[in-house]
Amino acid sequence: xxxxxxxxxxxxxxxxxxxxxxxxxxxxxxxxxxxxxxxxxxxxxxxxxxxxxxxxxxxxxxxxxxxxxxxxxxxxxxxxxxxxxxxxxxxxxxxxxxxxxxxxxxxxxxxxxxxxxxxxxxxxxxxxxxxxxxxxxxxxxxxxxxxxxxxxxxxxxxxxxxxxxxxxxxxxxxxxxxxxxxxxxxxxxxxxxxxxxxxxxxxxxxxxxxxxxxxxxxxxxxxxxxxxxxxxxxxxxxxxxxxxxxxxxxxxxxxxxxxxxxxxxxxxxxxxxxxxxxxxxxxxxxxxxxxxxxxxxxxxxxxxxxxxxxxxxxxxxxxxxxxxxxxxxxxxxxxxxxxxxxxxxxxxxxxxxxxxxxxxxxxxxxxxxxxxxxxxxxxxxxxxxxxxxxxxxxxxxxxxxxxxxxxxxxxxxxxxxxxxxxxxxxxxxxxxxxxxxxxxxxxxxxxxxxxxxxxxxxxxxxxxxxxxxxxxxxxxxxxxxxxxxxxxxxxxxxxxxxxxxxxxxxxxxxxxxxxxxxxxxxxxxxxxxxxxxxxxxxxxxxxxxxxxxxxxxxxxxxxxxxxxxxxxxxxxxxxxxxxxxxxxxxxxxxxxxxxxxxxxxxxxxxxxxxxxxxxxxxxxxxxxxxxxxxxxxxxxxxxxxxxxxxxxxxxxxxxxxxxxxxxxxxxxxxxxxxxxxxxxxxxxxxxxxxxxx
Numbered sequence: 143x144x145x146x147x148x149x150x151x152x153x154x155x156x157x158x159x160x161x162x163x164x165x166x167x168x169x170x171x172x173x174x175x176x177x178x179x180x181x182x183x184x185x186x187x188x189x190x191x192x193x194x195x196x197x198x199x200x201x202x203x204x205x206x207x208x209x210x211x212x213x214x215x216x217x218x219x220x221x222x223x224x225x226x227x228x229x230x231x232x233x234x235x236x237x238x239x240x241x242x243x244x245x246x247x248x249x250x251x252x253x254x255x256x257x258x259x260x261x262x263x264x265x266x267x268x269x270x271x272x273x274x275x276x277x278x279x280x281x282x283x284x285x286x287x288x289x290x291x292x293x294x295x296x297x298x299x300x301x302x303x304x305x306x307x308x309x310x311x312x313x314x315x316x317x318x319x320x321x322x323x324x325x326x327x328x329x330x331x332x333x334x335x336x337x338x339x340x341x342x343x344x345x346x347x348x349x350x351x352x353x354x355x356x357x358x359x360x361x362x363x364x365x366x367x368x369x370x371x372x373x374x375x376x377x378x379x380x381x382x383x384x385x386x387x388x389x390x391x392x393x394x395x396x397x398x399x400x401x402x403x404x405x406x407x408x409x410x411x412x413x414x415x416x417x418x419x420x421x422x423x424x425x426x427x428x429x430x431x432x433x434x435x436x437x438x439x440x441x442x443x444x445x446x447x448x449x450x451x452x453x454x455x456x457x458x459x460x461x462x463x464x465x466x467x468x469x470x471x472x473x474x475x476x477x478x479x480x481x482x483x484x485x486x487x488x489x490x491x492x493x494x495x496x497x498x499x500x501x502x503x504x505x506x507x508x509x510x511x512x513x514x515x516x517x518x519x520x521x522x523x524x525x526x527x528x529x530x531x532x533x534x535x536x537x538x539x540x541x542x543x544x545x546x547x548x549x550x551x552x553x554x555x556x557x558x559x560x561x562x563x564x565x566x567x568x569x570x571x572x573x574x575x576x577x578x579x580x581x582x583x584x585x586x587x588x589x590x591x592x593x594x595x596x597x598x599x600x601x602x603x604x605x606x607x608x609x610x611x612x613x614x615x616x617x618x619x620x621x622x623x624x625x626x627x628x629x630x631x632x633x634x635x636x637x638x639x640x641x642x643x644x645x646x647x648x649x650x651x652x653x654x655x656x657x658x659x660x661x662x663x664x665x666x667x668x669x670x671x672x673x674x675x676x677x678x679x680x681x682x683x684x685x686x687x688x689x690x691x692x693x694x695x696x697x698x699x700x701x702x703x704x705x706x707x708x709x710x711x712x713x714x715x716x717x718x719x720x721x722x723x724x725x726x727x728x729x730x731x732x733x734x735x736x737x738x739x740x741x742x743x744x745x746x747x748x749x750x751x752x753x754x755x756x757x758x759x760x761x762x763x764x765x766x767x768x769x770x771x772x773x774x775x776x777x778x779x780x781x782x783x784x785x786x787x788x789x790x791x792x793x794x795x796x797x798x799x800x801x802x803x804x805x806x807x808x809x810x811x812x813x814x815x816x817x818x819x820x821x822x823x824x825x826x827x828x829x830x831x832x833x834x835x
């Protein structure tokens with residue numbers, strides 16, 4: 143093996159590509175290639191300076207290295223094949239390679255190269271030991287998981303219906319993660335993925351040890367030191383990760399077992415089933431998403447053209463005002479669905495354990511592809527109904543100008559959201575409805591993280607909730623038949639309740655948490671934030687109902703409530719401005735890049751004050767009824783974006799902190815490896831690149 147690996151491979155910068163092929167959660171267990179290379183460069187620099195001064199005392203033999211007259215010793219048995227823990231040298235590297243490799247002495251002169259060689263060897267053998275121990279630990283864990291799964295599967299083999307069901311689902315590819323529990327097909331595929339990852343871990347580290355050893359030997363052998371190669375090769379080759387035959391045997395056993403139980407011994411079909419269980423993006427998702435995206439874009443283009451070509455003489459864009467609330471709230475809800483897909487993608491990319499935080503069943507896989515597919519379907523229905531409604535108004539297809547296609551949109555989306563049938567991810571929809579019920583019954587119901595989280599999102603959906611009240615009025619009267627704006631005696635009260643309820647629910651949840659924990663901070667302080675919002679809601683309702691001018695009071699309270707909410711966002715919801723972090727104004731532990739936080743701090747402040755646009759009554763938005771509806775659309779989009787951004791950091795903060803004590807323990811387990819969105823690993827590609835370049 144070592145003879146093959148020591149063949150020439152070209153001049154490719156191996157270290158730059160090594161980081162790309164690492165599995166992020168395993169990063170600290172890889173060989174510290176950069177750190178070892180840094181020591182080699184320092185050694186090379188010192189030897190070059192020694193060369194200039196003269197060739198005296200250049201050669202270092204192993205006997206010299208073990209000579210007790212030197213100021214530092216390697217551990218006993220270092221070159222006898224028996225490694226024991228060595229004493230720390232002055233500047234031993236940490237495994238992450240973040241500390242400097244240089245060591246200074248009292249007289250501020252360069253260390254003798256002997257000490258640097260000792261340090262390199264110590265760091266190398268330490269890194270090899272860490273890699274090997276991690277390999278053995280992971281191997282034992284995978285083996286245990288495989289044996290447990292085998293036992294469970296064997297206990298079910300008597301059920302013929304069960305076997306047929308597994309084969310039926312497997313033949314049609316991976317199941318929709320939101321609808322179905324984990325199948326046996328996917329369970330065995332999970333283990334196969336872990337085996338392949340561990341195999342890749344071994345191969346990459348073997349390449350890394352070989353490359354860094356070549357660099358080291360090239361330096362020291364050039365100065366007469368010829369005793370290191372055999373020792374380093376022998377020491378490394380004795381480690382189990384160098385020849386992971388156990389992984390190959392386990393992979394073979396897994397394939398044979400799965401083929402025997404689920405495929406009547408057909409190994410080719412078994413391999414196809416296991417490989418197909420974990421596609422990065424399923425062909426079905428790509429096809430359906432691409433289809434609806436293309437159809438949506440074509441309908442958008444057609445609708446825009448239709449709005450600007452001549453129609454009947456009495457057509458006016460004012461006709462669209464009456465149906466705007468229905469189209470507005472349905473579109474904002476769909477944007478929230480897209481936002482859900484976006485944040486889940488980020489959670490999986492940065493290993494935020496949202497499954498644990500939201501107490502989701504790990505057997506139900508929530509993936510962004512399925513969520514975005516549904517959001518695209520709804521978006522297509524939305525634009526198609528808008529297109530048909532514009533045609534109806536503009537070309538008198540229906541004499542009464544009724545909002546028939548707006549009614550169809552309302553009915554179709556209501557069916558999608560609350561349908562009791564087993565389609566369009568019923569399990570996820572039921573869970574959302576249960577969470578909504580817990581919010582509705584606040585403070586009677588227990589407040590979990592998912593309950594507070596959804597209730598906080600509701601606070602951003604005040605205008606859509608008011609649009610729902612308007613929609614109820616619109617369709618419960620004859621307004622939709624004759625296309626007039628909704629007019630109901632109860633509508634002003636309904637709008638006030640829609641404004642009031644989201645903040646009331648959160649206020650009561652805070653009181654419930656205070657009652658459970660007895661902690662005035664943060665729960666009573668948080669309740670004060672929602673009380674400020676309730677006061678603003680009360681002033682707004684009073685101003686609209688009695689038609690009185692109390693603008694100064696309204697603006698003052700709105701500014702106070704907005705600043706209160708913004709400060710809470712930054713300090714509590716996101717956990718920033720705490721401690722003495724490496725990045726100013728952030729916190730010590732970050733899961734996202736620092737630039738994400740800085741951008742969000744600024745953009746969140748701007749978007750929090752977007753409501754001030756409604757005070758500019760002389761702006762273009764107030765010159766017509768259509769302009770005002772456009773303003774409401776813009777504010778709705780801005781708030782949907784702000785809340786999506788807020789969600790990213792609120793859940794990430796919950797992953798590293800527990801400020802509001804929604805769980806009993808601070809520590810959160812890592813996101814399961816099969817849920818993380820790693821770059822697809824291809825060790826063969828890495829080897830090909832090395833060989834070609």
